[in-house]
Structures are given as C-alpha cells and as structure tokens.
Amino acid sequence: MQYKQILLTGLLCLFVFSLWAQQSASVSGTVKDSEGAPVPGASVRVSGSRLGASAGEQGAWSLPGLKPGTYTLEFSAVGFSRTEKTVRLQPGEKAVVDVVLSRKAAQVKEVNVTGLTANQQVNRQAYAVTSIDAKPLHNSSQDLNQVLGKTAGVRVREDGGLGSGFNFSLNGFSGRQVKLFLDGIPMDNFGSSLTLNNIPINLADRIEVYKGVVPIWLGADALGGAVNVVTNSKTQRYLDVSWSYGSFNTHRSAVSAGYTGEKTGFTVLGNFFQNYSDNNYRVHTGVTDLNTLIIGPEQRLRRFHDRYRSEAAQVEIGVTGKRYADKLLLGIILSQNDRQIQTAAQMSKVFGGWDQRSNTIMPTLKYKKTDLFVKGLDFNLYGSYNFGSTRNVDTLNRVYNWAGDYKDNTFNEQGQYVPGGENSRSLYKFSNNLAIANASLGYNIGAGHSAGVNYTFTNFDREGRDPLKPNEEAYETPQQLRKSVLGLGYKYDYKDRWSTSVFVKEYFVKGRSAQRVDIYTNPHWEPIYNDLSKTGYGVASAYYLLPSLQLKLSYEKTYRLPEGDEMFGDGVNHVANKNLRPESSDNVNVGAVFARKFGERHRLMVEGNFVLRDAEDFIRVDLVDTRTQSVNVRGVRNTGVDADIRYAYREVFTAAVNATYQHLINTTRYETPGSNVESAIYKDQIPNIPYLFGNLDLGVKFKKAGFSHARLGLNYHLNYVHAYYLKWPSLGYSWEKNEVPQQLSHDVSATYTLKNGKYNLSFECRNLTDERLYDNFLMQKPGRAFYVKLRYFLSKY
Amino acid sequence: MPALAAAIAIAIAASSCSKSDKNVNPDDLVNPDNSTFVIAVTAEGSSSEATDYVLQSKDLMTGVITPVGQGIEQKSYRMYELVGKTLLSITYQGTNVVPGYALNDKGILSKKNGEFSILRLHARGVVDQDRMFGMYCPRDGSAEATFYEINATSMSVARQAKINVFQTANNWKEWAYFNDVRMVGGKVFAPFFQIKNSGFDTQYTDSAYLAIFSYPDLKLEKVIRDERTGTLGRYASNDVLSITESGDVYTYSAAGAIAAGSAPSAKPSGILRIKNGTTDFDKDYFFNIETATGGYKLCGMKYIGGGKALAQIFSFKDHVAGDKWTNRDCRLAIIDLAAKTITNVTDVPLHTGGGLQYGCVIDKGLAYLHVQNADGIYIYKVDLATAKGTKGAKVQGKAVMGLFKMTK
Numbered sequence A: 001m002q003y004k005q006i007l008l009t010g011l012l013c014l015f016v017f018s019l020w021a022q023q024s025a026s027v028s029g030t031v032k033d034s035e036g037a038p039v040p041g042a043s044v045r046v047s048g049s050r051l052g053a054s055a056g057e058q059g060a061w062s063l064p065g066l067k068p069g070t071y072t073l074e075f076s077a078v079g080f081s082r083t084e085k086t087v088r089l090q091p092g093e094k095a096v097v098d099v100v101l102s103r104k105a106a107q108v109k110e111v112n113v114t115g116l117t118a119n120q121q122v123n124r125q126a127y128a129v130t131s132i133d134a135k136p137l138h139n140s141s142q143d144l145n146q147v148l149g150k151t152a153g154v155r156v157r158e159d160g161g162l163g164s165g166f167n168f169s170l171n172g173f174s175g176r177q178v179k180l181f182l183d184g185i186p187m188d189n190f191g192s193s194l195t196l197n198n199i200p201i202n203l204a205d206r207i208e209v210y211k212g213v214v215p216i217w218l219g220a221d222a223l224g225g226a227v228n229v230v231t232n233s234k235t236q237r238y239l240d241v242s243w244s245y246g247s248f249n250t251h252r253s254a255v256s257a258g259y260t261g262e263k264t265g266f267t268v269l270g271n272f273f274q275n276y277s278d279n280n281y282r283v284h285t286g287v288t289d290l291n292t293l294i295i296g297p298e299q300r301l302r303r304f305h306d307r308y309r310s311e312a313a314q315v316e317i318g319v320t321g322k323r324y325a326d327k328l329l330l331g332i333i334l335s336q337n338d339r340q341i342q343t344a345a346q347m348s349k350v351f352g353g354w355d356q357r358s359n360t361i362m363p364t365l366k367y368k369k370t371d372l373f374v375k376g377l378d379f380n381l382y383g384s385y386n387f388g389s390t391r392n393v394d395t396l397n398r399v400y401n402w403a404g405d406y407k408d409n410t411f412n413e414q415g416q417y418v419p420g421g422e423n424s425r426s427l428y429k430f431s432n433n434l435a436i437a438n439a440s441l442g443y444n445i446g447a448g449h450s451a452g453v454n455y456t457f458t459n460f461d462r463e464g465r466d467p468l469k470p471n472e473e474a475y476e477t478p479q480q481l482r483k484s485v486l487g488l489g490y491k492y493d494y495k496d497r498w499s500t501s502v503f504v505k506e507y508f509v510k511g512r513s514a515q516r517v518d519i520y521t522n523p524h525w526e527p528i529y530n531d532l533s534k535t536g537y538g539v540a541s542a543y544y545l546l547p548s549l550q551l552k553l554s555y556e557k558t559y560r561l562p563e564g565d566e567m568f569g570d571g572v573n574h575v576a577n578k579n580l581r582p583e584s585s586d587n588v589n590v591g592a593v594f595a596r597k598f599g600e601r602h603r604l605m606v607e608g609n610f611v612l613r614d615a616e617d618f619i620r621v622d623l624v625d626t627r628t629q630s631v632n633v634r635g636v637r638n639t640g641v642d643a644d645i646r647y648a649y650r651e652v653f654t655a656a657v658n659a660t661y662q663h664l665i666n667t668t669r670y671e672t673p674g675s676n677v678e679s680a681i682y683k684d685q686i687p688n689i690p691y692l693f694g695n696l697d698l699g700v701k702f703k704k705a706g707f708s709h710a711r712l713g714l715n716y717h718l719n720y721v722h723a724y725y726l727k728w729p730s731l732g733y734s735w736e737k738n739e740v741p742q743q744l745s746h747d748v749s750a751t752y753t754l755k756n757g758k759y760n761l762s763f764e765c766r767n768l769t770d771e772r773l774y775d776n777f778l779m780q781k782p783g784r785a786f787y788v789k790l791r792y793f794l795s796k797y
Numbered sequence B: 001m002p003a004l005a006a007a008i009a010i011a012i013a014a015s016s017c018s019k020s021d022k023n024v025n026p027d028d029l030v031n032p033d034n035s036t037f038v039i040a041v042t043a044e045g046s047s048s049e050a051t052d053y054v055l056q057s058k059d060l061m062t063g064v065i066t067p068v069g070q071g072i073e074q075k076s077y078r079m080y081e082l083v084g085k086t087l088l089s090i091t092y093q094g095t096n097v098v099p100g101y102a103l104n105d106k107g108i109l110s111k112k113n114g115e116f117s118i119l120r121l122h123a124r125g126v127v128d129q130d131r132m133f134g135m136y137c138p139r140d141g142s143a144e145a146t147f148y149e150i151n152a153t154s155m156s157v158a159r160q161a162k163i164n165v166f167q168t169a170n171n172w173k174e175w176a177y178f179n180d181v182r183m184v185g186g187k188v189f190a191p192f193f194q195i196k197n198s199g200f201d202t203q204y205t206d207s208a209y210l211a212i213f214s215y216p217d218l219k220l221e222k223v224i225r226d227e228r229t230g231t232l233g234r235y236a237s238n239d240v241l242s243i244t245e246s247g248d249v250y251t252y253s254a255a256g257a258i259a260a261g262s263a264p265s266a267k268p269s270g271i272l273r274i275k276n277g278t279t280d281f282d283k284d285y286f287f288n289i290e291t292a293t294g295g296y297k298l299c300g301m302k303y304i305g306g307g308k309a310l311a312q313i314f315s316f317k318d319h320v321a322g323d324k325w326t327n328r329d330c331r332l333a334i335i336d337l338a339a340k341t342i343t344n345v346t347d348v349p350l351h352t353g354g355g356l357q358y359g360c361v362i363d364k365g366l367a368y369l370h371v372q373n374a375d376g377i378y379i380y381k382v383d384l385a386t387a388k389g390t391k392g393a394k395v396q397g398k399a400v401m402g403l404f405k406m407t408k
Helices: A002-012 A118-124 A144-148 A564-568 B002-023 B165-169 B289-293
Strands: A025-033 A043-046 A052-054 A060-066 A069-076 A083-089 A094-096 A099-101 A129-133 A154-158 A166-170 A179-182 A204-210 A226-231 A238-246 A250-260 A266-277 A282-288 A295-302 A308-320 A327-340 A355-369 A377-386 A390-393 A398-400 A406-408 A429-431 A434-446 A449-465 A479-494 A498-517 A524-546 A549-560 A583-598 A602-616 A619-624 A627-632 A636-649 A653-666 A692-703 A711-721 A743-754 A759-766 A774-776 A785-795 B035-042 B052-057 B078-083 B086-091 B100-103 B109-111 B123-126 B131-136 B144-151 B156-164 B175-178 B182-184 B187-195 B208-213 B220-226 B241-243 B249-253 B270-274 B298-305 B308-314 B330-336 B341-344 B360-363 B366-373 B376-383 B388-395 B399-407
Touching: A025 A069, A025 A083, A043 A060, A052 A060, A069 A099, A083 A099, A144 A154, A144 A166, A144 A204, A154 A774, A266 A327, A308 A355, A449 A564, A479 A564, A498 A564, B035 B078, B052 B086, B078 B123, B078 B131, B078 B399, B086 B399, B156 B165, B165 B175, B165 B187, B165 B220, B175 B208, B182 B241, B208 B249, B241 B298, B249 B298, B270 B289, B289 B341, B298 B330, B298 B360, B360 B399, B366 B399, B376 B399
Parallel strands: A025 A094, A025 A099, A179 A226
Antiparallel strands: A025 A060, A043 A052, A043 A069, A069 A083, A129 A204, A154 A166, A204 A226, A238 A250, A238 A785, A250 A266, A266 A308, A282 A295, A308 A327, A327 A355, A355 A377, A355 A390, A377 A434, A390 A429, A398 A406, A429 A449, A434 A449, A449 A479, A479 A498, A498 A524, A524 A549, A549 A583, A583 A602, A602 A636, A619 A627, A636 A653, A653 A692, A692 A711, A711 A743, A743 A759, A759 A785, B035 B052, B035 B399, B078 B086, B086 B100, B100 B109, B123 B131, B131 B144, B144 B156, B175 B187, B182 B187, B187 B208, B208 B220, B241 B249, B249 B270, B298 B308, B308 B330, B330 B341, B360 B366, B366 B376, B376 B388
C-alpha cells in the first residue's frame, strides 16, 4: 500500500515527503474535537515545508524522520478552526503533541485537499473510482467479496458458502476482464489460497474500485476496470486480533501486527489469517435413487461435502525511513487451502469425495524511495515468485446423491479393484511458476505537472503432471506465457479545480506451447509461438464546477491479453487456440459527484455515473465436439448507469442507497467467422448477467452506550437483484425460460465497542428472512446465518 | 412434506401444460393426421449463453424454423432420442438430468412427469417402443463404462451395468470407447475404437472391433475383429450399426478419416456385415468404399429400409489435422448394402457430415435431414427412389441435435 501510495505521489503529486534526516526525531499525537471525539482525516502540516500527515480513524497522526529543530505545526480539518503549535525537537526525540480543534460556527464552503482522508483523495481522482473505506467494517465478519458486492456497478456472484468459487463483475465485465490487485500487485499471481473470498476485511485499509479507466500504476491488461485492495500498513505499531464464529461451523481469525523501531527504522509487518467452514447449509433439492436413478421430490437437505479451509501468513522484514530507502522489505507469503467440491455447475450433479488443494510459497521484495537523486523523483520496485501448486484430487469411484448416500464401485463383482473418479479421475498437480516484477518512476515536474512510467512483467510457466495418466502427452508440452505492460502517464492539475491525466499503455505477450501436427502421417508435437503487441491509451479529466460538484469524464481504449490456459489449453480437455486475439474495449465514463454539508448536522453525497462499453473479441469458452476451446466470439455494448446517494446526520445516523442498471447488447452479427448468415441473437440482451440491482444501508450509532467510551452501532442492509434469464432472452417460449429469480435479502448487524475501539464485539445475521438466494442458476446460497466477532485493536503500543 | 412437495410439483407441471395450451395454437403445429415434426436446435452463442430449444413444426419445407420466441428451453446442451412416444432430452454437457416429452391430447409437446439422472451417453440405441440402451465411456483412465437400459415410457432406468473398458480392449494399454449399442439377436452389440488418453490417441487403428455382450447380464462374450478395414464409426456417432429387416447387421469404418482420433489407418474405408444369427464378421462380404468411389471415405450412414442406407461420403481425400472434428464437405449418397452400389443424391450441396442417426426422418419414401455448411442450416427432403434432393426450411441456430416425427 505504501507502494501504491508512492505511485500516487509521483503521479498526482498531492503530497511529497522528504525524509533525509540522519539522526531523526519524530512527533506524533492526536487530534480531537472539543467533546473529546477523534477528528479522523485532520491535516497536520509543517509550516513552510511540504511535510505533512493526516490523522487516522482514532485521530492519531505521526511525523517520523524529522531533523532536529523547531517546527510550527498547522492543524486543520473541514468544519474546524485552524490551530498552530510549535515544537522543538532534540536529536532522537519522540515528541507528543495532542491538539483540540474547535468547530467553526460558519458553514465550510470549500473542501480542502489537505483535509481529505486517503479514501476521499482516491474518490477525487479524475478516474471513475469508488474507494470503500474498510476501517469502519473491521468489526464485521464479512470478507472482501461481501463488502465489494454492496458497491454500485459491482456484482460478486458466488456458487455457495465460504471459499466457494466466485465471479466478480463490474459494469458488465466479469471474470478475467476485471483485474484484482492487492497493494497494486495483480492477485492472479497469488494462487487460489489468497483471493477476495478468503482475505478478511481486517487486512484492508480501503478498497479502490476503478470502473473503467485503469490507472497506469496498476500495470495490467484489464478490459473493464480493476479492484485494488490497499492493506493497512500505515500505522507504525499496531496489533489487530479478531476471531469470528458463526453458522455452518464457520471459524475465521486474523492477526495483523506491525512494528517499526523509532531509531533503527527496523520494520516487521505480519498478517496471519485462517478460514474454516463446513458450509453445511440446507438446500432444496431432489434425491436421486441410486438404483432406479429416478430423481425424487424436493426436500430440504444439508450440504455434506463442502468443507473449506484456508490458512495464510504474510511476513515482511526490513527497514523504513532510511536515507537509501523509504522502505525496503523482504517478505514471504505462505498460504494453503483445501476445498471440497459439493456440486458441478448445476446442483443436480453432486459429489462426495472430490477436492482441490492449493498452496502458495511466494517470496516478495518491496522497495521505495522518494526524491531519488533529485527532488520530486520517486522510485518503486516490487518483485515476487510463486512456487505454489494446485492439486485436483478425484479418485473416489463412487456415485453420490443429495442424501449423502452412495454407490461404491471401487471393487467389481469379482472383487477386483476398479479405478475411477466422480467427475473425472484425477490426481493432476500443476504449478504455474508465476513471476512478477514491477518498477515505476514518478516525477513531479512542478507547477501542477507530473509524469510517470510503470513497467510490469509477468511470467507464467505451467508444469503439470498426473501420475494416474502417464499417457497424457499434452502435460509434457511447454505452456509458457510472458506478458509485459508498459505505461506512460502525464498529469496536469490546474489549481485545485481541474485535473487531467493522459496515458499510453503498451501490451506485449510472448507465448510458447506445442500442438500435435501431422496426425495422419507422422504424429508429433511441434512448438507454437504466439507473440502479440497492442497499444492502449486514454484520458481522464475532472473539473470542479462548484466547490461541491465535481464532473468527471474518462475514456480508454484497452486490451486484455489471453491468459496461458486460454491460449494453450489445459493440455487435456481445453484445446489450444493459437489464433486467439486479445479482447478489446472502448470505455467511456461520465460522472458527477455532489458532496456538501447542510448546516452542521447534515451531510449529503450524490454520485451518478454513465458508462459506455463497446467491446469486441470477447474470449469465451466454446464447446468443440468433445472438448472446449477459447474463442473470440462476442461483441458486447453496455450502456449503463449507476447512482449512489449517501446521507449522514452528524455521527449518529447514516443512510446509503445505490442502484445499477446495465444494458448489455450482443453486437456480433455473424456468429461463425466467414459466415454470411445473420444470427438470431444479434442485438439480443446478453443473458446470465444481472442487469438491475441495488443496495440500501442504514446505520445508527450511539455514543456513551453504557460506559463513557463505549459505542453501539446498528446496521441494516438490503440487497436487491432483479430476475434475469439464464439464456438468450429472445429465444424459446417465454413461459418455458430458465430464470434466476428476483432476490431480496436482508442483513442486520450490531457492533459494540469499548475504549475507543480497543475492544469490539459484533453480531450479525445474514439473510434474516431466510430467502432462497441464488447468484448462479439454481445454485442455492446459504439461508439465514448468524455470526459473532470479537476484535482487539491496539494502535501505537 | 415430500408429499406436499410432490403435490406442488404436479400442480406446477399441470399449470405449465395449460399455459402451453393457452399460448400455442395446436393447428399451427400439428398436421391433420396428428403428426408433427420435432426439431431440437442448439442456439447460437457460447455454452454460457446458449442452449437447446425443442421446436415443433407441421412443415419442414417452407419458411424459417427458429427458436426466436418459441420452443422448450433446455437447461444445457443435450442429445435427443425418440423412444416410442417419448422424446428424451439426454445429458450432453452440464446438468445430468434427463427430462422426457410427449405430445399431449392436443398434440403439443409437454414435459412428462418424472426425471432421472444419468451420465453423458456416448453410445445409444433404441430397443423398442419403450426402451433404449445407452453407454457412458470414461476417458479419464477410469476402468468402467456404464451401461443403462432406460424405460422412456415409465421415465426410469431399468438396468445399470459396469463394463470394463480395459478388459474389452484386451491389450491393457488402451481402452475401448463405444460408439453404438444395439440389441441384435438377443445379445448386445457394441462397436468401439480404442484410446490411450483424453486426446483420443491410439495405436490400434488397423482393425474393426465390436464387442458382443450377453443380455440381460451384460457379460462380455467376445470381441470380434476384422483386419480388412479400420475402426468402426466415429465418436458418439450412434450410426455404426445398420440392422436390416432380415436381421443382417451392416457396419462401416471411416478408416482414419477422423474415426479413432488422431492416428491414421492404412486400411480402406468400407462396410462389413454380420449375418443374421452369427456373431462374426462375414468373411465373404466387404464393400470397399474407397475403391467404389475412387478414393473417398465414408463419414456416416443411416439405414433407411429395403437393404439401403443413406450415407455421407467425404468429397476430399487428403484429411489433415484441422479436419479432426469437423466432418466437413460431405456428399450425400444412397448405398445398396447387399448389391454394393452407390447412388449419389443430386441437388444437395456439400455439407457437414455426421448426425444422420438422430437428424433424419424417413417418411413415405422420403428422407428429411438437415444440411449444414457456410450458408447456414437448411432442411432437405430427399426422394429415396430418385435420389433427388429438395431444399426446404431454413433453420436458425448453431446445430440441429435432433429431428423426429411424432404422432400423438
């Protein structure tokens, strides 16, 4: 996240720190209002310099690495009167300055950049971006997917309970078309044991959702947007321990801690988390008689083979605040997961023995330096290599039904062993050997001009083997894919009113695989190469029409390069397509944000976005006789709107509502290349994609609940998804259509905190009314479920 | 509770029938003789967007047969078999649930009560007005294929058996992959090719192989082999055995055109015979198709009665890697099996072969089939006496997976 931060610094030049002290001193403290409540986001500036900090959630701030001397500190916050304090620092001194800001009587007209939290700063960018502040959610037992799913324009579709497969969709793009990042690092390199469905919310400081233009510092080939999870590593010393327990024997715990030596700069950061659930929630389904194979009437039965567990540890050791490095951290990510598979893509196919296991062993390196050689030049470097592997275990020769009964075929009538599997007999183990390197330079030219360059290199080199299938020659063939994304950006800020970014991205891909040739005369494998390059570009601009009204416009021509398995197949059932082209899209976002205070008590934020996506060459999996292949069929145009309204009455009551409508149309006129027969589904609406959905959130907070520093928060959340068709809407009798029905679900939660957030207890009920919920066709999700979470948080120990 | 659920299910089923009846005018779909054509069309688009639609039509010769606004939507890609009065929609990809459809008293296709669960069927054969056989063949190294005897009338599976595919192939290096299964003289005949991996690679392409099982206990009695031609049939072609009125069985080999995956066969494409009452290939009969046509291979064939079969024959000789699964550019011909003569059908363009087994209706001296090429899909009517084709209705879709004539 520091990584991401510094790229922001380079490119946006919102704040630049200078850390050249040798025998550095530091100053820290808190900012509170006259009632003793913290003032999060308050700005602290060193007079006459560009040094500064902003106060965190608890009003705490710190300025490390100062040269000894006398400083004047200016404290300000929106709605408060400005205050100054002078402090004299001795070498190595750790001074503490606590201030109390008094509220201004008059209404604040202008929102000052320096008074914004990181969260608000992200939202102010010219890009169409939503930043979700994760800190208020740290007491919740949600994971990142559940939080993201409440955002306008976003749907996260899950197959079932904790750890189940999911598909993230943003403004009509989904799957690999939307790229996911953790602190600016592409998450597809982490393996399945570290994804949005198992990372606890406590690890996140905020989540940035880029709806459309993806800034160059997120170096990847996204077709329509990106999500960047920014973890919490700002506070220098902290400890966050949480444990939650709930329905379906769900246990989740997380420990997050950081330490930085004030003098030595020695830094240790650690994140540890664990997820476990039996996911044995009840579903409505018929039981197949194992002898007659007749499917019986619907019953309410528990899932019985859906256990999920994952454990992960991330440790980083290094130094911060040194002359040669603002940050130099060596780290390792270790994680593993084990997922039992209960069903195929439709629930009628049920399994009792199949599971998938995966692990990640990934060393990492992070380096950042501001003001490298010259002032305003910032450098950032990241590298990692994933040694992890995934194993698919399907060796149980049984047939299960939903009652959990099975017919065992392991031995035949003669008592001989019969090898078999439930879905496809397998002990396939593969390692993608993913390497990633990222380097970026940002330069603040001055007078509002800044420029940046970002280069990301990834290498995919799959090695796979199945000891049960010695004859699968395809496993022996190379599957290598190297991708590079080079981004160049330039930004100009005119005062605080107008900001424009332009950028160019160059995508390169080099692939190597093999295909079987001369199958009728001299069958053998021959290498195939697929080298591609594409140029994308875009512009994003934002203008403050009024101090409270910002208009945003952005455009991007973007590409998503084929992934290794799409281009080369999986060597078994997914065949190579060496002619696969990148997906491309023209993305336009037009948005307006209105945010202002009405009096001292009322705050209102209204945001509206219009999106246009004109995409071509969608990469889709198609059936080629017995096997599947990735093909470039489908042009899609999405014309959509989303709106978000937030209201707050003091710190007491909040209400938020958002709605998304997206109209996705098939623009492919001829389904088969070379064909001149216009397809029946030309201009039909793209099926199996939710097109109308929304969320409502209501929250109440009570201060001094029982004890003086105790707070009680109550929350209600409503989610609505309009019914949508599984297949093309125009086809078939309207009364015989397969439909994912309308969903309406209610969640409620209560959070009780003591000692200003040190001790936290929360209680949550999801799907209060026990609705039948589906994200995918007839794949039932959990009914009513209860969760309790305990959390201990200590900053600055 | 289950009783209540069943009652609700029946109520829903009943209401959907009446809904169909209300929305569809039987006069538009059913001929005065109570017959109707049923066409299963795979709609355009990828498997995540598209599925099959079961359509009804009085007439196959005019207009456009389209799933736009009509047809019974399936849950996934399917295969279809007409068993007596029941049309079964059989698992191909996706859900493993088999629903059945029958014409109601108004002649409208309606879902029958009951569903059963089976695996994908790579070999299928109708036995009589009630029953069909089906076989699922593994290609993941599992040792056993599953045999099903399905009763379509009662919508149930009457018999299941396991068949060891390694034992059938009998070389313990590769395994048998069945592509047709029929009841012949009280026994079960199942031709197969061999594979050694999921890429359909094999060393064994130099002979025809056919397994003979006892019935009803499905014990492997013997595997008959003939070296005059290559392996029989194609993947899941189900058109491999033609049984004449006199009980003789004719079978064909495409001989490496695409038949057994990737390996070539040095043997010519041709037709073999198993005479009524015997369980061996007839040593005195072999129809070398390549000699008769000047070097072209058979793609598939369907028995049309009177000792004749409708056949698709490739129009080119050099089969390359890219042709592996395409069946492109076939001609239509009528073969007199006993007389060993080939009559080309005129006025039918080159088209994609395969699928005659379930995409062809023989009715009053006429054959109705779908013809697919770059110009799209059209129904053709072939006068079997004159071997002349007539172009009929256009079909909007990616593929025709079933073409049947049903009578209420």
